[in-house]
Amino acid sequence: MPxxxxxxxxxxxxxxxxxxxxxVFASETKDEDVRxxxxxxxxxxxxxxxxxxxxxxxxxxxxxxxxxxIMHSQxxxxxxxxxxxxxxxxxxxxxxxxxxxxxxxxxMDDFELACKGLYRALAIREKYMRLxxxxxxxTASEFLRNxxxxxxxxxxxxxxxxxxxxxxxxxxxxxxxxxxxPGYVARMHEGVVCIYKDxxxxxxxxxxxxxxxxxxxxxxxxxxxxxxxAQGPTKTYTHRRLKFLxxxxxxxxxxxxxxxxxxxxxxxxxxxxxxxxxxxxxxxAACMNQKHLLRFIKRSYRVDANRVVYSMKGKEMTxxxxxxxxxLHPYDLTVDxxxxxxxxxxxxxxxKFNAKYNPVGASELRDLYLKTENHIGGEYFATIIKEVxxxxxxAKYQYAEPRLSIYGCNSNEWTKLSSWFNKHRVFSANLxxxxxxxxxYDIFRARNFVPHFGKMLENIFLPVxxxxxxxxSNPELAVFLKHVTGFDSVDDESKHSGxxxxxxxxxxxxxxxxxxxxxxxxxYYMYANIAVLNQLRRERGLNTFLFRPHCGEAGAVxxxxxxxxxxxNISHGLNLKxxxxxxxxxxxxxIPIAMSPLSNxxxxxxxxxxxxxxFHKKGLVVSLSTDDPMxxxxxxxxxxxxxxxxxxVFKLSTCDMCEIAKNSVLQSGLSHEEKxxxxxxxxxxxxxxxxxxxxxxxAQIRMAYRYETxxxxxxxxxxxxxxx
Numbered sequence: 001m002p003x004x005x006x007x008x009x010x011x012x013x014x015x016x017x018x019x020x021x022x023x024v025f026a027s028e029t030k031d032e033d034v035r036x037x038x039x040x041x042x043x044x045x046x047x048x049x050x051x052x053x054x055x056x057x058x059x060x061x062x063x064x065x066x067x068x069x070i071m072h073s074q075x076x077x078x079x080x081x082x083x084x085x086x087x088x089x090x091x092x093x094x095x096x097x098x099x100x101x102x103x104x105x106x107x108m109d110d111f112e113l114a115c116k117g118l119y120r121a122l123a124i125r126e127k128y129m130r131l132x133x134x135x136x137x138x139t140a141s142e143f144l145r146n147x148x149x150x151x152x153x154x155x156x157x158x159x160x161x162x163x164x165x166x167x168x169x170x171x172x173x174x175x176x177x178x179x180x181x182p183g184y185v186a187r188m189h190e191g192v193v194c195i196y197k198d199x200x201x202x203x204x205x206x207x208x209x210x211x212x213x214x215x216x217x218x219x220x221x222x223x224x225x226x227x228x229x230a231q232g233p234t235k236t237y238t239h240r241r242l243k244f245l246x247x248x249x250x251x252x253x254x255x256x257x258x259x260x261x262x263x264x265x266x267x268x269x270x271x272x273x274x275x276x277x278x279x280x281x282x283x284x285a286a287c288m289n290q291k292h293l294l295r296f297i298k299r300s301y302r303v304d305a306n307r308v309v310y311s312m313k314g315k316e317m318t319x320x321x322x323x324x325x326x327x328l329h330p331y332d333l334t335v336d337x338x339x340x341x342x343x344x345x346x347x348x349x350x351x352k353f354n355a356k357y358n359p360v361g362a363s364e365l366r367d368l369y370l371k372t373e374n375h376i377g378g379e380y381f382a383t384i385i386k387e388v389x390x391x392x393x394x395a396k397y398q399y400a401e402p403r404l405s406i407y408g409c410n411s412n413e414w415t416k417l418s419s420w421f422n423k424h425r426v427f428s429a430n431l432x433x434x435x436x437x438x439x440x441y442d443i444f445r446a447r448n449f450v451p452h453f454g455k456m457l458e459n460i461f462l463p464v465x466x467x468x469x470x471x472x473s474n475p476e477l478a479v480f481l482k483h484v485t486g487f488d489s490v491d492d493e494s495k496h497s498g499x500x501x502x503x504x505x506x507x508x509x510x511x512x513x514x515x516x517x518x519x520x521x522x523x524y525y526m527y528a529n530i531a532v533l534n535q536l537r538r539e540r541g542l543n544t545f546l547f548r549p550h551c552g553e554a555g556a557v558x559x560x561x562x563x564x565x566x567x568x569n570i571s572h573g574l575n576l577k578x579x580x581x582x583x584x585x586x587x588x589x590x591i592p593i594a595m596s597p598l599s600n601x602x603x604x605x606x607x608x609x610x611x612x613x614x615f616h617k618k619g620l621v622v623s624l625s626t627d628d629p630m631x632x633x634x635x636x637x638x639x640x641x642x643x644x645x646x647x648x649v650f651k652l653s654t655c656d657m658c659e660i661a662k663n664s665v666l667q668s669g670l671s672h673e674e675k676x677x678x679x680x681x682x683x684x685x686x687x688x689x690x691x692x693x694x695x696x697x698x699a700q701i702r703m704a705y706r707y708e709t710x711x712x713x714x715x716x717x718x719x720x721x722x723x724x
Contacts (some may be wrong), residue, residue, distance in 0.1 A: 002105075043252045044646050056165070086545070089265060089312055090688045093701040095708070096106050096248050105240055110320060115720020117228045118238075119144075121564075121585055124221045128565050131213060139591045139686055139707075143350035143714045160534075160568075162671040163482045165429050172427045178471035178478050179540055184208070186465040188458045190215075191508030192528045193465050195536055208216035208537040213527045218565070219503055222520070224559050229581040238608065239320075239607050241713065242618055246585070249617040252705050257347055261644040270697045272654055276397050277661040278668040278676040279639045280548075281571040281594040281625035284402035285357060285370045285381075287388050289638060291337045292358065296384055297369065309368060311375045326344040326362050334362070342602040342631040353603060372404070372420040375605035382424035385608040389428035401669055402609045403436040403488055408456035409449050409541045413524035414463040418480035432669040434548065439491040442516035460564045461529040485669025486546035487530060489522055493555035520562040523549060526565035546669060554604055560586075569667045570591065571625070574600060577611045583620070587712060590669035597649075598642060599627035612648040616660065619706055623664035646647055658697040685708075 026486075069448050106114070115582070122140050166172045189205075192212045196202035228234055264271075273520040288296075304322045322330060335341070359365040372378035385402070392398050421433075437460055444450045450459070463474070464481065469479035501520040508525060511517060527547055534544040539569050540622070546568040552560045553572035554628050557579045562569050564585055569592035576583040576593075593615065601607040617623050624646060629638035647657060675683050680692025687707030688700045 025644035034674055041283065045049050059270040071109045084276045086694050087700075088682075088689060090700045091259060092596050093259050094509060095705075096251045096255070102179050102293060106233060106237050110718045111237060114231075114237035116160070116582075117231060118585065118588065118717055119229055119721045122227055122588060123160070124225065125565055125585075125589055128213060128527070128531075130619070131211065131566075138590050139710055139714065143718070160546055161185055161538065161542075162432075162485055162542045162669055163258065164673050166669045169385055172309035172483070173425065173479055175421050175471075175475040175479055178475060179542070181470040181472065182540075184469045184536075186462060186469060188454065188462060190388075191457050191525045193461050193532055195465070195532065207208065209336070210532050210539075212532050215524070216503060218524055220559065221565060222501070225564070226558065229557065229561065229579050229635065229723055231581075234581050239580040241274075241716075242580055242584055242587075245618040245709065245713075246614065248703075248709065249619070256701050256705070257653065260701050261653070263693065263699040264654055264658075264697060265700060267693050267697055268306045268692060272657050272661070272697065273663045274397050275468070275522075275658050275695075275697050276399065276665050277639060278432075278623070278664040278670065279400040279625050280623050280664050280668055281596060282400050282402050282568075282591075283628055284404050286340075286628035286630035287400065287402050288384050289633050289635065290338055291634075292387070292636075293340065293369070294333060294335055294338055295367075296380070297359070297388070300380060301370075307376075309376050310364060312364075313421075315434070316375075322364060322368070324362070326364065328360060328362075331638035340630050342628075353673065373416055377423065378420045379424065382426050383418065385426055385431075385551075386424075386428070391427065392430040395640075398637065399430045399570055399668065399670065400639070401432045401434050402487065403434045403463050403490070406437055406460055407440070407444070408437065409444055409459040411463055413459065413460045414467075414477050415474060417479040418474070421480045421483075422476045427483065433483050433486055434486045434488055434669070435478075436488040436490045437522075439489060439522050441514065442514055445512070451512060457525055457529065463532065463537065464606050465533060468540060468542060482543055486548045487526060488571070489526055491550075493519065493550065493553050493559060496555070500538065517557045519555065523559075523566055524560045533643060555598070557582060564589070567591070569621075571627075572596065572600070573604055573615075575610060576620075577614070583615075583618075587620050588710075588717075590621050592623060592663060592666070592709070594623050594625040594664075596625050596631045596642070597646060602632060611647065613652075614679060616656065619709055621663050622659055622660060622668065623667060654697075654700050655702050659702060662691075662696045662698050670708075 015433070052306060072341075123144055126144050127140060169337055185199050185202045186193050187196065187202055188194070194202075194207040194212075196207055197212050201207070216282060292553075301319055306318050308316045309319045310317045310322045317325070338359050339361060340359055342353055342356055345352055355361070357366055357370065359369065367374050368376075369380045369384070372381055373495070389401075392400060404417060406417065441450070441453050441456050445452075446454065450456050463477065467474045467477040467481060475503050495516070501518050503526070505511075505517075507519060526549075530545055530547050537544050541627070547566060548569050548571065549563055549567055550572060551563040551567065551570040552575040554575070557575055560570075560575060560579065560582050564582065571594045573586070573593040575594065577584060595612050597607050597610040597612055600610055612622060623644045624639070626638045626642055632638075633641050635641045643657060643660075646652060652660075662679065665675060666683070670678070678695060680690075682690045682692065684690060688703040691698055691703040693700055
């Protein structure tokens with residue numbers, strides 16, 4: 001019997017034995033983790049661990065076989081789990097002393113007015129989150145229930161459902177497990193899809209009880225929030241609280257930085273490099289770096305020079321003929337001549353940035369290499385994405401959530417996209433897919449592609465509803481939707497439509513003018529359809545979707561307000577620094593923000609002015625993402641490049657980096673099973689109890705500080721709400 005690698009006396013401590021035993025029995029345990037942990041123990045020194053058990057855990061490839069041998073020794077190991085695991089303990093740390101009046105420098109009347117407004121704002125967000133089954137409950141949810149006296153019930157959890165990763169050998173494109181058709185009918189009514197029991201019920205307009213957000217109520221709630229963020233007392237109070245949060249973190253850092261580092265140094269095996277990180281905001285069409293794209297273009301020309309790859313005005317062209325028509329030869333191309341990298345010329349010029357998607361300025365090459373729909377069925381694009389996925393798999397600890405576009409131009413887009421996905425088997429355990437919807441109705445209307453905005457919404461959402469009701473009618477789409485985790489809304493936020501969002505706004509079916517609807521108009525109708533869709537898919541036992549729009553990169557702060565009401569998390573969020581009330585609300589609600597400083601540096605905000613560090617210190621839930629590696633990054637691992645530059649510019653500590661990485665996993669579309677494996681069994685709990693330092697490498701001291709600080713802010717609001 002081979003002996004497992006020894007780690008000396010380290011294995012003799014009860015704490016490590018308990019930790020190991022817990023890890024062995026955790027349902028999320030994977031072979032690789034068990035092998036890593038078992039290598040720390042000398043079986044000869046640990047009679048409690050049978051050599052037979054250790055050998056089988058270290059070598060077994062079959063999950064059931066491994067479980068069998070673990071169960072065999074349960075009687076020996078279970079007693080070790082009765083005590084609280086040591087990783088849940090919070091080491092002693094110095095708390096920041098809090099003195100003075102809880103009104104924080106404002107009059108008592110203003111304090112109570114601000115707190116009541118903040119309380120109502122949080123209640124508004126909670127209402128819309130519950131409706132869409134979008135997120136797990138958090139401290140804000142508990143605070144509202146405590147104030148309202150509502151008894152907490154575990155079955156009332158608002159849980160998004162994501163497709164679990166396939167077991168080894170399982171086909172991720174299997175259509176045999178799709179549920180049967182219940183006979184429902186889906187029809188769009190005033191911009192929102194309604195579900196009916198059958199055609200007769202649809203004719204009588206008797207929908208099933210799948211409530212959508214009421215349009216008039218939504219506008220009333222939004223008007224209240226608009227008034228709140230402009231209210232003087234609330235602005236003063238939140239500004240002071242945010243300044244306090246910043247100063248408080250600085251004091252915490254001075255008092256406890258060494259203790260946090262000591263915790264991390266004592267954490268075996270785990271460090272920043274082998275903590276899981278998710279690129280929570282990346283566009284599929286630019287997910288490769290410029291050197292990768294250049295190499296692929298040259299390689300494809302070498303192999304397929306005489307292959308027919310393009311059609312222009314009815315004439316088919318080989319790749320050689322295509323390059324000749326562009327007066328180019330791939331051998332002569334360089335990253336400079338490719339000209340896909342954003343630079344000084346793109347700052348405040350979103351139009352020039354969009355042009356960077358065309359290699360050497362040729363839209364023909366974009367169609368050939370970066371599109372899912374072309375003469376060769378998107379083969380090259382699929383190959384590039386699979387190569388990027390291969391790089392992520394080699395890196396092992398990095399994941400990405402690439403966005404694919406659905407424009408709403410016609411109802412066949414979903415069928416074509418899902419056919420591309422299934423045909424080229426564009427699947428990787430390290431990729432989670434999202435759908436982005438560009439806000440370009442005005443372009444489609446100007447070209448008469450759609451008669452009104454309602455038709456665009458119908459093209460975007462009705463095929464998804466139909467594939468949910470009757471998966472066998474479009475099995476490829478039904479399978480593809482299993483791998484989709486959310487929706488995104490994208491485009492240049494600085495473009496102003498000139499139309500306000502109000503009760504006087506035309507309904508989608510009546511919006512037949514060329515003008516683009518406002519950002520908030522898009523957000524409401526996307527959210528409303530996702531809310532109904534999630535209820536239907538939850539009832540059908542299918543995965544649900546998150547709503548994670550681009551928001552706050554430019555434009556009005558009302559964009560951030562609309563997303564505060566509806567979004568699970570947002571991308572960018574730069575304009576939060578312009579509104580202390582909204583920034584404080586995003587902190588209280590712990591709404592995650594995927595920030596991309598390198599992207600912003602080339603488009604809207606210089607790197608050293610980016611509020612990432614400020615948001616992180618105050619306690620907002622920020623993560624780092626790449627946005628478009630083809631335009632902004634140089635290395636094979638763009639996400640690590642993003643972390644490395646942020647660490648240097650903002651002088652982030654290891655604990656800071658690991659906390660940001662943990663945030664990225666929490667806000668991602670990874671399944672519950674994957675999050676349990678990457679973050680620990682209790683990851684849904686907040687504070688140190690929900691932090692498994694062995695997996696996250698985030699100090700318990702840091703988690704205790706974050707949780708206590710958040711609870712203290714809620715305690716202030718509670719005092720103000722109960723003031724009268």
